[in-house]
Structure formats: structure tokens, C-alpha cells
Amino acid sequence: MNWELLLHQVLAGLATGGIYACIALAVVMIYQAIDHLNFAQGEMAMFSTFIAWQLMNWGCPYWVAFVLTIAISFVGGLAIERIVFKPIHDAPILSHIVVFIALFSILNSSAGWIWDYTIKDFPTPFGTRSLIGNGLISAHDGGMIGVTLVLLALLYLFFRHTRIGLAMRAAAANPESARLAGIRVGWMVALGWGMAAAIGAVAGMLIAPVVFLEPNMMIGILLYGFAAAVVGGLTSPGGAVIGGFAVGVIENVAGTFIPYFGRELKLTIALVLIVAVLLVKPSGLFGRSVVSRV
Amino acid sequence: MEATPAAIEATGAATPSVVRLPPAQAVIGGITLARWRQLAIIACVIVALVIPFVVKNFFIFQLTLALVYALAILGLNLLTGFNGQFSLGHSAFYAIGAYTAAIMMDHWDVAYYWTLPVAGVVCLISGFLFGLPALRLEGIYLALATFALAIAAPQILKFSPLEHWTGGVQGIVVIKPDAPFGLPLSSDQWIYFFTLAVAAVLYVCAVNLVNSRTGRAMKAIRDNAIAAGAMGVNVSLYKSLTFGVSALYTGIAGALGAVVAGFVAPDSFTFTLSIQLFVGLVVGGVGSIPGTLFGGLFALFAPNVAESVSKGLAGAVYGVILILVIYVMPSGAAGLVRLIVSKLARSAR
Amino acid sequence: MSATLLEAKGLCAYYGATQALFGLDLAVEAGGITTLLGANGAGKTTALRALSGMVRVAGEIRFDGRPIAGRPVEQIVRLGIAHVPQGRGTFVRQTVEENLQIGAMTRHDHTEIATDIDRVYGYFPRLRERRRQQAGTLSGGEQQMLAVGRAMMLRPRLMLLDEPSFGLAPLIVQELFDILRALNREANVSILLVEQNASLALDLADHAYLIETGRLVIKGPSRDIRDDETVRRSYLGY
Numbered sequence: 050m051n052w053e054l055l056l057h058q059v060l061a062g063l064a065t066g067g068i069y070a071c072i073a074l075a076v077v078m079i080y081q082a083i084d085h086l087n088f089a090q091g092e093m094a095m096f097s098t099f100i101a102w103q104l105m106n107w108g109c110p111y112w113v114a115f116v117l118t119i120a121i122s123f124v125g126g127l128a129i130e131r132i133v134f135k136p137i138h139d140a141p142i143l144s145h146i147v148v149f150i151a152l153f154s155i156l157n158s159s160a161g162w163i164w165d166y167t168i169k170d171f172p173t174p175f176g177t178r179s180l181i182g183n184g185l186i187s188a189h190d191g192g193m194i195g196v197t198l199v200l201l202a203l204l205y206l207f208f209r210h211t212r213i214g215l216a217m218r219a220a221a222a223n224p225e226s227a228r229l230a231g232i233r234v235g236w237m238v239a240l241g242w243g244m245a246a247a248i249g250a251v252a253g254m255l256i257a258p259v260v261f262l263e264p265n266m267m268i269g270i271l272l273y274g275f276a277a278a279v280v281g282g283l284t285s286p287g288g289a290v291i292g293g294f295a296v297g298v299i300e301n302v303a304g305t306f307i308p309y310f311g312r313e314l315k316l317t318i319a320l321v322l323i324v325a326v327l328l329v330k331p332s333g334l335f336g337r338s339v340v341s342r343v
Numbered sequence: 344m345e346a347t348p349a350a351i352e353a354t355g356a357a358t359p360s361v362v363r364l365p366p367a368q369a370v371i372g373g374i375t376l377a378r379w380r381q382l383a384i385i386a387c388v389i390v391a392l393v394i395p396f397v398v399k400n401f402f403i404f405q406l407t408l409a410l411v412y413a414l415a416i417l418g419l420n421l422l423t424g425f426n427g428q429f430s431l432g433h434s435a436f437y438a439i440g441a442y443t444a445a446i447m448m449d450h451w452d453v454a455y456y457w458t459l460p461v462a463g464v465v466c467l468i469s470g471f472l473f474g475l476p477a478l479r480l481e482g483i484y485l486a487l488a489t490f491a492l493a494i495a496a497p498q499i500l501k502f503s504p505l506e507h508w509t510g511g512v513q514g515i516v517v518i519k520p521d522a523p524f525g526l527p528l529s530s531d532q533w534i535y536f537f538t539l540a541v542a543a544v545l546y547v548c549a550v551n552l553v554n555s556r557t558g559r560a561m562k563a564i565r566d567n568a569i570a571a572g573a574m575g576v577n578v579s580l581y582k583s584l585t586f587g588v589s590a591l592y593t594g595i596a597g598a599l600g601a602v603v604a605g606f607v608a609p610d611s612f613t614f615t616l617s618i619q620l621f622v623g624l625v626v627g628g629v630g631s632i633p634g635t636l637f638g639g640l641f642a643l644f645a646p647n648v649a650e651s652v653s654k655g656l657a658g659a660v661y662g663v664i665l666i667l668v669i670y671v672m673p674s675g676a677a678g679l680v681r682l683i684v685s686k687l688a689r690s691a692r
Numbered sequence: 693m694s695a696t697l698l699e700a701k702g703l704c705a706y707y708g709a710t711q712a713l714f715g716l717d718l719a720v721e722a723g724g725i726t727t728l729l730g731a732n733g734a735g736k737t738t739a740l741r742a743l744s745g746m747v748r749v750a751g752e753i754r755f756d757g758r759p760i761a762g763r764p765v766e767q768i769v770r771l772g773i774a775h776v777p778q779g780r781g782t783f784v785r786q787t788v789e790e791n792l793q794i795g796a797m798t799r800h801d802h803t804e805i806a807t808d809i810d811r812v813y814g815y816f817p818r819l820r821e822r823r824r825q826q827a828g829t830l831s832g833g834e835q836q837m838l839a840v841g842r843a844m845m846l847r848p849r850l851m852l853l854d855e856p857s858f859g860l861a862p863l864i865v866q867e868l869f870d871i872l873r874a875l876n877r878e879a880n881v882s883i884l885l886v887e888q889n890a891s892l893a894l895d896l897a898d899h900a901y902l903i904e905t906g907r908l909v910i911k912g913p914s915r916d917i918r919d920d921e922t923v924r925r926s927y928l929g930y
Contacts, residue, residue, distance in 0.1 A: 086483060133666065140673030143423075147625045150618055151665035158658025212797065219783055219794045226781030229744065230842065231769040231798035272494065279487045284785075317498050320491035327484050328476055685709075 057185055058301045064190040066297020068259065071197045071252040072267075072274030073281065073289040078204065079245035080283045081221055085145065089152035090249055091271030093129075095264060096156045097122040097250035098257045099164050102171060111174050115254060119247045126246025130239040138235075160264040171257035193255045197290060200248065204286055217241060273300070276323050281335050288335025296323070364681050369688040376688065387636075391539055395532045403531045404603070405643060407538050411600045413639025414542050416623040417549055417632065418592030424630030425553055426585040427565030429482065431617045432473075432489030435496035436466050436590040438612035440597025442500065445515040445607040446508055455520050455602045459541065462598035463591045470590025474583035493614045500609035514608030517601055538599055545592060549632055552588070561585055593620075626668055628677025637676040641668075697722040697882050698743070698773075698850055702751040703761075705735075705742040705906075712738040713906040715751065720850060720899075725876055725883040727897035727914070729890050735906040736886040737778055740852045743884070744768050744775040755850070770798050774848035778855055780839040784828025788819055791827050791838055795845030805845070812841040815871050833864040840868070844875070850882045851875075857889050865889070869896055894918045 072091065079087045087093075097118055104114035133148060175192030179185075208214040219227040220237035228234050253267070260266050273296050281292025303318040326334065367377040374382075395403045415437055422428050443465050444458035453461075473492065480488050500509050509515070522533035552558050560581050563571035572578045601607045619642045627638025649661035672679040698720040705713040713735050720726045730736050742749045745765040753761040760768050769775070783791050792812060796805045813820035816837040822830060827838060836856055843851055853872070857865040873896060875881050887893035894900055894914045902910040902917070910923055917923055 086486075137669060137673055140669060141629065143621075143625045143629055144669050144673050144675075147622055148666055148669055150622060151662035151669075153662070154658040154665070155662030158656055158660075158662070162655045162659070212793070215786075215790060215793060216797050218786065219797070222783050222785055223781060225746070226777065226783065227794070228746075228765045229769060229775045229777060229781060230794050231766050231846065232794070233766050272490075275487065275490075279484060283483065314495075314498055314502060317491075317495040320494055324476075324488045324491050327488060328479050331479055331481070331484055333484075 054305065055302065058305050059298055060181060060185040062298030062301035063194070063294055064186050064297070065301065066277075066294035067190055067194040067197060068252075068256050068270060068293075069273040069277045069296050070290040070293025071193065071200075071255055072249070072270055073277035073293040074197065074201060074204070074286055075245055075248040075252050076271075076274050076278040077281075077283060077286050077289040078248055079241060080278070081208075081218065081241065081286075084221055085142065086275065086278075086283075087245070088146065088149040088271075089156060090245065091267030091274070092153050092156035092160075093122070093126065093246050094249035094253035094256075095267045096160055097125075097246065098171065098253035098262055098266075099160055101250070101254050102169060102257075102262055103164070105172070111172060115174075118250050118254065122250035123243040123247040126249075127239045127243035129246075130242035134242075135235065135239075157264050164264070166264055169262040171254070171262045173258040177258075189258055193259075196251065196255060197293075200251065201286055201290055204248075208286075213240075273297075276320060280323050280326055280333055282333030285333070285335040288333060291335065292333070365685050365688040371684070371687045376684070395535050400529055400531045403529075403535050405647075407531070407535045407603050408600070409639045409643040410535075410538050410542050411596050411603055411639070412620070412623060412642045413636045414545060414599065415593045415596035416620050416627060416638045416642065417546065417635040418589045418594075418596065419620050419624050420627075420629065420632070420635050421549065421552070421561075421592060422585055422589035423624060424628075425558065425565060426561045426582065426589075427568075428477070428582065428586065429486050430489040430589070431486055431614070431621065432492030432496075433589075433593045433620050434612050434614060434616035435492045436470060436593040437597035437600065437616060437620075438496045438500065438607075438609075439469055439590075440466050440594030441601040441607045441612065442509060442515075442597075443594070444598035444601045445517050448517050449510075449515045450508070455517075456537075458602075459595050459598050463595045466594025466597075467587045467591040470594075471583050471587030473590070474586025477586065478579050478582055490614070490617075493617045497609040497613050500612070509609075512609060514606055514611075516606045519605045520602065534603055538603065541595070541599060545595065546632065549592070553632065557581070557584075622665065626665075626672075626675055628675030628680075631675065631677030634675055634677035695722045696720070697724075697756060698884070699754045700743065700751065701753075703739070703742055703753065704750040705738050706748045706750075707738075711906070712747075713742060713749075716903065716906070716908055718901060718908075720882055720884050722849075722882055723876070723880055724899060725873075725885065725897040726899040726901070727885045727887055727893040728901050728903065729887060729893060730903040730909075732888075733905075734903050736903065737854055738906070739903070740775060740777075740854050740884070740886055744773055744852060746775075769846065772846070772849040773852065774843035774846045774850070775852040776839045776843045776854060776856065778858070780835045781842075782827045782830070782835045782838060784826065786827055787824055788827050788830070788838060789823040791842055792819075792845050795842035798846065808845055808847070812844055815844075815874070816841055833860045833868070836860060836864075836868060837871075840871070840875075844879070844881075848881060850884065853883060853885045855886055855888060857887060857892060865892065872896065891918075 072094065075094065076086065076090055079090060100121055101114045101118040104117055105111065109117065129152070133152065134145070137144065137148065173189040173192070176188045178188050180188050180191045208218060216227070216232050217237045217240060219230065220232055220234040221241070224234045227237075256270060257266065260270070274293070277292035277296045278289045279292075280295065281288030281290070299322055300316070303322070307318060365376060367375065367380075369376045371379060394406065415433065418436070419430060419433050422430055440462040443462040444455070447453040447458045447461060448455060477485055477488055499505070501512050503511065519530050520534065521530050522528040526533065528536070560571065560576045563574070563576055564578055564581055568578055623638030623642035624635070626641045627636070628634030645664055646657070646661055649664060650657040652660045696719050700716060700718040703713055703716040703718065704711060716739060718728070718739070728736050728739060738747060741747045743753060745760070745763055745768045749761050751761060752759065755771055755773060758771070760771065783794060786794065789809065792809050793805070796808065799805060813823075818834055819837060819841060822834065827835065830838060840856070856868055856872075860868070869892060872883060876883055885893055885897060894917060897914045900912065900914045900917045901908060902923070910917065
């Protein structure tokens with residue numbers, strides 16, 4: 050066993066894992082608010098990142114664009130829920146998923162149409178100098194991981210210790226009963242969409258310096274983000290972040306150390322491992338299983 | 344009682360917004376519903392038989408492909424609509440079917456019609472085997488596992504040590520068959536009729552399956568697995584078997600697809616195909632067998648229509664079409680038909 | 693004769709295209725306990741769901757003189773009607789105390805909310821013991837108490853209770869009904885109670901309605917209904 054190589058791969062895995070953790074957090078957020086996975090989440094993040102890029106192109110300083118983009122994304126997420134999903138809230142769940150797919154298609158295609166498909170540079174506020182291990186973790190990677198953790202802490206505080214956070218959890222867990230407690234469930238769902246869009250925007254802006262900005266930038270990442278969220282447990286934001294790092298590390302280590310299959314099938318191996326985890330722990334590593342009665 | 348986090352597992356059939364079809368002896372316009380159904384089937388058969396003689400070859404080719412998709416969607420529907428299991432991995436079974444057929448034709452010169460049963464059996468076995476571990480998973484978790492399958496399939500097909508069989512990234516070219524016995528049909532027309540015949544047989548089988556004892560067990564598991572188990576249904580066996588049968592249908596569709604398209608390549612069987620099949624399933628109507636025909640047509644033609652509206656914004660147009668379709672028929676085409684029929688039957692009363 | 697708090701006239705309710713209530717007339721007096729009786733499928737639950745806006749209705753509903761038919765659930769709740777649903781509507785993943793706080797979500801008087809939580813614990817000491825526990829782990833009886841407690845947190849003027857005795861041991865039912873009586877007297881909460889257990893409900897209530905397949909059959913003071921042999925035999929089965 051080559052320990053140094055292993056360490057390198059683990060560090061590199063943590064760096065890419067930071068990306069997955071970020072998007073997994075957004076995935077879990079919306080899952081908490083609306084009780085399903087949003088296939089269009091990655092495209093929403095991509096679109097937000099393009100908005101930030103456009104603002105900076107018009108001369109906004111980084112942090113102004115950053116904050117503006119989060120605000121715009123929040124309103125955008127809210128609007129999507131109110132305009133697209135509210136009219137079909139009675140429709141079967143599988144129909145909702147089709148609408149997610151529609152949203153995916155619309156956002157991807159319009160981003161390509163507005164900003165074209167050429168790869169664009171996106172700036173980082175943290176710089177690119179090496180932080181650990183000779184460039185394996187750069188200052189940007191460190192900053193990204195830091196922001197993800199801060200976001201996680203903020204979300205924890207919001208959901209555990211604010212009344213509106215409790216109202217959102219109640220609305221997601223048992224909408225009918227929440228309505229009987231006077232909670233405006235429709236608005237709670239919309240709020241969840243807004244927050245998920247805002248978190249997605251942060252994730253997109255942090256990821257873009259690494260993977261470059263283009264309309265398809267999020268597709269691969271979202272897959273890993275989903276996987277991370279599911280492995281960590283969809284009910285647990287913390288689990289999602291850990292899942293993100295785990296997926297990043299597994300992907301890198303498997304790619305290097307499993308002979309023969311490793312390089313070409315690293316995505317497959319990562320996914321197979323995830324499925325294996327699910328077989329052992331069907332509600333994810335940190336998810337709470339809920340007993341259902343008949 | 345609160346629902347489990349597995350929200351996706353619920354199928355359209357379980358939701359209250361679904362309208363039930365009135366009984367077969369209900370009357371609309373002086374004709375019973377059972378009779379209307381017969382008339383509709385006869386009309387469809389006549390149209391299906393006449394259409395290849397009045398349209399261009401390319402359109403025949405597209406119709407054939409739509410039929411192939413419908414068959415694949417039927418496979419998915421047996422799983423989702425009638426057994427309540429969810430799959431994003433059916434592109435993989437489609438690929439297995441297609442490659443089985445292509446390899447048999449390319450390496451061993453097997454006639455195309457013999458490849459179908461083999462592809463079916465191969466997929467039945469792989470589906471059943473995949474269904475065994477999938478027993479432990481539900482809803483979103485099952486979605487992720489099947490999704491992994493969809494992602495893995497093209498990668499494995501490209502995998503270099505297998506290149507001798509799969510042709511790697513290039514795939515395999517298959518020679519399109521001509522009409523046999525000197526029939527005065529073009530190759531496209533012949534393949535169309537061949538596909539139509541295969542599809543007809545498989546649809547009849549599906550209808551019989553769904554209405555059989557086995558079908559009732561499948562549906563009982565969908566509606567309440569625990570209660571079904573308590574009534575003596577072997578839940579594990581039926582769930583994995585349904586997975587197998589579902590894969591069999593989709594695999595035969597894949598084999599037909601290989602013959603129709605004339606080639607197979609890894610990138611034709613990506614996750615996008617799974618999504619296409621899924622959209623077709625929902626748009627046609629989850630749990631409706633005739634709905635899958637509409638689903639097949641939609642899966643093939645909606646992207647084409649979108650492209651003809653705007654090349655640059657084709658994806659956006661497609662998305663808008665999808666949203667509008669769901670607005671108009673939240674339970675798919677089958678749900679809309681049920682709604683109209685039940686309204687008509689009521690007003691006739 | 694005291695004032696009428698809730699009044700329904702010609703109330704009809706629909707599930708999709710199916711009609712489940714056919715012109716029900718119903719009234720709850722301010723400060724009173726009224727019970728709605730009937731066999732399985734008579735439309736009792738539907739009547740409560742109609743009153744709190746959870747199903748599509750036709751006809752007139754007045755709460756404190758204000759028309760409320762057709763208004764969304766959240767608005768009706770905010771007027772002071774607490775509905776304790778069948779199945780108790782527990783938030784299983786949240787703690788007992790969080791469940792109570794959810795009940796107070798429409799209010800903004802933070803100190804009074806804390807007092808009210810204490811008051812609920814006063815009525816149901818067992819909930820205080822389990823305040824940090826996930827509500828899903830409570831027993832059926834405790835969950836029913838939690839549901840009533842959650843409804844109390846709204847400071848309602850009217851409480852709609854849907855079969856609170858369902859699935860509970862007789863002793864617990866007795867305890868629960870004592871607390872309901874106390875609530876009615878001490879907190880001046882009017883109650884509309886739906887029950888299968890007719891004898892119990894008639895003991896508690898001062899007025900009773902008996903419905904069958906969505907239509908009113910008999911109404912009157914509980915005492916009269918309890919004492920009427922024929923009604924008891926043919927409708928209440930005891």
C-alpha cells in the first residue's frame with residue numbers, strides 16, 4: 050500500500066467532496082421542505098451562477114454580486130413554487146417529478162441560449178494558493194469547505210431554534226396537521242424553495258471557479274450531490290455534508306487503488322458502494338428511519 | 344400517521360385525485376362502455392395497419408421507434424404502475440436487450456427474430472437478480488439504486504476489456520432486415536409490421552398478466568405491501584419477479600430498437616433514455632396499459648416538435664410542453680380519458 | 693338560552709364528485725358541549741372536516757355570526773376553531789414540546805405561550821415527563837393528550853374533537869373526558885365532539901345530534917336522547 054498516494058487521494062477527495070457536500074446540503078434542504086428530490090436543483094444553481102457572472106460582468110464587485118445573486122435566487126425559487134407548482138399541488142407525485150424534469154430542461158436550455166455554451170472563468174474570493182499538500186487543497190477549496198460548514202451551522206440554528214424553522218418542519222412532516230395548527234403550509238413550501246434556491250446559488254458560485262461556468266456544469270455534480278445526500282440520510286443536513294465528503298474520497302481513492310477497473314469505472318464504483326451502503330442501512334448513514342404503521 | 348420519507352414510492356393510482364372508470368356496462372350515447380372499448384381497439388388496429396401505406400418511410404421509421412418506446416414504457420409501467428416500485432434504471436435493461444441482439448447478429452449471424460426471445464430471457468434474469476437486493480430499498484432509495492444502474496450501463500459498455508464484444512464507444516452496426524418471402528414492402532414497412540406484431544402479442548400478454556391472479560398480487564403489494572404479505576402473498580418473490588418481467592419487456596423493446604435503428608452505441612442508452620421512458624410513463628398514465636402507447640408517441644415526438652419550434656431553445660420549449668401537459672392532464676392521458684368518460688357516463692344517466 | 697357560537701345551515705360536503713353530507717343543520721352553543729353521533733360512515737368526520745374547511749362544502753356556516761364556509765383551513769383555524777383530527781395528527785419526528793409550540797404557531801405573545809405550555813402540562817402531567825421525547829414514541833393515549841394539548845395552545849373558542857376515545861383503554865378515556873369537561877368549564881372552550889362511544893359522549897355533552905348517511909335524524913338535549921328507548925336501541929345500539 051502506498052500511504053503517501055493514499056493520503057494525497059484522500060485530500061483531493063476532500064476537496065471535490067466539498068463541492069458535493071455543498072450541493073447535497075441544498076438537496077436535503079429542499080427535501081425537508083417539499084418531501085421530494087428536486088431534479089432541477091443543479092440547474093437552478095447553475096442559472097444563479099450565471100446571474101452572478103452577468104452582474105460581475107456589468108461591473109459589480111464580487112461580494113455585491115454574491116449577495117444580490119442570493120437575493121435574486123431566493124425570490125426566483127419562491128416564484129417557481131408559486132407559479133409552477135402551486136397549481137398542480139393535487140397532482141400525483143410522479144407528475145411532480147415530470148415537472149422537475151421540465152424545469153431542468155427549461156433552465157438548461159435558456160442558460161445556453163442567453164449565455165451560450167462556451168466555458169467561462171468564474172472568480173474566487175479566497176485566492177488559489179496552495180493550502181495543504183502541495184496544491185491538493187487550495188485556498189479556494191478550504192474556503193468552500195468553510196462556507197459549507199458555516200451554512201450548515203446557520204441552517205441548524207434556523208431549523209432548531211426559530212419558530213419559522215419549526216413551522217417549516219411541521220409543514221413538511223405533516224401538512225394536514227400543520228394546516229390545522231394555522232400554519233400557512235403553501236407559503237412554507239414556497240419559503241423552502243426560496244431557501245433551497247439561495248443555498249444552491251451559494252453552492253454554484255463556490256463550485257464554478259473549480260469546474261468552470263457553462264450550462265452543463267452541474268449535471269455530473271448533482272448526481273454526486275444526490276448520492277451524497279442519500280448516503281448521509283435525506284433527513285439530516287449534517288449527514289449530507291459528511292456524505293458529500295465521503296463520496297468525494299471514495300471516488301478518488303477507488304479511481305486510484307482499484308486496479309484495472311478503477312479509472313474507467315470510478316463513477317460506477319462510487320455508485321455501487323453507495324448502493325451497498327443503502328442495502329445495509331436503508332435510510333442512509335445518519336438518516337432517521339420512521340416506523341410506518343398500517 | 345406520518346408518511347415515510349419515501350415519497351416517490353406512491354404511484355398515481357393511490358392518490359385521491361385519480362378518477363375511477365365507470366363500470367363496463369355504463370352507457371354513453373346509447374352504447375355501452377365495453378362496446379366503446381372494442382370500437383376503440385378496432386379503430387386503432389385499422390389505423391395501425393393502414394398508416395404505413397400512406398406516409399413516408401422516415402415517418403414509418405419514427406412510428407416504429409415510438410412503438411418500441413411504448414413497449415419499453417409498458418415494461419416500466421408493469422413495475423411502477425402495477426407494483427409500486429420505481430425505476431430510473433430501465434435504460435440499462437433496454438441497453439442489455441439491444442446489445443444482446445446486436446452481439447448475436449454481429450458475432451454469430453443469428454437472425455434478428457431469434458434475438459428477441461434471447462434478449463427477453465437475459466433481461467428477465469438480470470431484472471430478477473437486480474430486483475433481489477432492491478427488495479430492501481423503497482422510494483427514493485430505490486430510485487437512487489436504479490439510477491446508479493442507469494449511470495453504470497454506458498460506462499460498462501465502453502469499458503475497454505469488453506470492447507471485443509461491445510465495440511467500445513463505436514458500438515455495433517446491425518444490418519437492417521428486408522421483407523421476407525418477396526413481400527412487396529420496403530424495409531421500413533416490414534420492420535414496422537414486425538414490431539407491430541411483436542408489440543401486439545406482448546400487449547395482450549400484459550393485459551392478461553395484470554388481470555390474472557399474479558396481477559392481483561402485484562397490485563395488492565403496490566397498495567399495501569404489509570397487508571398483502573399478511574394475506575399470504577409472497578411479497579419478495581412477486582416484487583423481484585415483477586422486476587424481471589418489467590426488464591423482459593423493456594429488454595425486448597431494446598432488441599427491437601437495435602433492429603429498427605440499425606446500430607447500438609453506449610451513448611444511446613444513457614440516463615436520458617431512462618428519463619424519456621419515465622416521462623412517457625407519466626404522460627401516458629401510470630397504471631394504464633393503453634396509456635403507454637400515448638407515452639411512446641409522446642416520448643418520441645415531443646422533443647421533435649420542440650426542436651421544430653425553436654432550435655436554440657428546444658429544451659425550453661420541451662419543458663414548457665411538459666408543464667402544460669401536466670397542467671391539462673395531471674394523471675396522464677389515461678387519467679384525462681377516465682375523467683371525460685366518467686363525466687359523459689354521468690350526464691347520460 | 694345562551695348564544696350560538698357555531699351554526700351550520702344546509703351543509704353539504706363533497707369528496708371530488710361524491711357527496712357525503714346532504715343539508716345538515718347543526719349548532720353549537722357558546723360554552724356548551726355538543727356531540728355528533730352516528731354509525732360508521734354516517735358522515736361524522738366529514739361534518740367536522742366541512743366545518744374546518746378541509747373538504748369542499750356548500751351551504752352556510754357561521755362562526756360567531758361570521759360566514760366561514762369556503763374559507764381556507766388556516767383562516768378558519770385562526771378565528772379560534774381548533775380541530776383535533778382523527779388519527780391525532782401527531783408530528784412524530786418533533787418532540788412533545790415542539791408539538792405544543794407548533795400548536796401556538798399563530799400566536800406571537802411569547803411569554804403567554806410559555807405559560808400555556810405549562811398549563812397543558814398541568815392538565816397532562818405525563819406530557820411534561822416526556823417533553824423532550826420524539827412524539828412518535830408516545831403511546832396512543834399520550835398522543836391523544838398531546839393532540840388535545842396542541843389544540844389548547846391555539847387558545848380556541850371552539851374545539852372540534854374527532855373520536856378522541858378511538859383505540860384507547862377505558863381508564864385513559866375516562867381520564868381524557870374528565871379533562872375535556874374541565875377544559876370546557878375552566879377555559880370556557882366550547883366543544884363539538886364526534887364519537888362512536890355514544891354513552892360516553894352523551895354523558896359529557898349537553899346537546900346531541902344523530903346523523904345517518906349524511907343526514908340529520910334526531911337532535912335534542914343529551915338527556916332526552918339517552919332516555920329514549922327506541923332511539924337508543926335503533927341508533928346507538930346499547
